[in-house]
Amino acid sequence: MNLSKLSRTDLVKLQSDISAEMEKRAEIDKEETRNRLAALASEAGYTVEDLFGSKPTRKRAPAKIKYRDPSNKANTWSGRGRMPRWMSALVAKGQKKEDFAL
Numbered sequence: 001m002n003l004s005k006l007s008r009t010d011l012v013k014l015q016s017d018i019s020a021e022m023e024k025r026a027e028i029d030k031e032e033t034r035n036r037l038a039a040l041a042s043e044a045g046y047t048v049e050d051l052f053g054s055k056p057t058r059k060r061a062p063a064k065i066k067y068r069d070p071s072n073k074a075n076t077w078s079g080r081g082r083m084p085r086w087m088s089a090l091v092a093k094g095q096k097k098e099d100f101a102l
Contacts, residue, residue: 067100 003011034048041048063078067087075086077100083091091097 066102067097068102069100 006014038048041051063080065076066079067077069075069086069090072086075084077084077087083097087097087100090100
């Protein structure tokens with residue numbers, strides 16, 4: 001295939017098609033490798049999890065509430081992430097974040 005004769009549009013499409021095919025083949029290769037490893041482990045009387053362990057699951061405890069809206073007790077915030085709208089609006093009006101601390 002002579003790439004210099006293709007238009008830019010054709011080259012972009014070809015690049016996209018190649019990327020998609022590469023991802024598809026990588027998944028197929030991973031699955032085949034998983035199956036081969038499982039078969040080898042099974043022949044030896046193990047499971048893949050016995051040999052390699054399972055992925056650790058990290059669980060995070062729910063965040064404690066640190067701030068509460070005095071006018072609406074349902075509006076709370078743990079202090080994690082972006083400041084909620086109700087608090088942003090009140091801070092913009094001149095109140096301080098510490099005014100809502102529990």
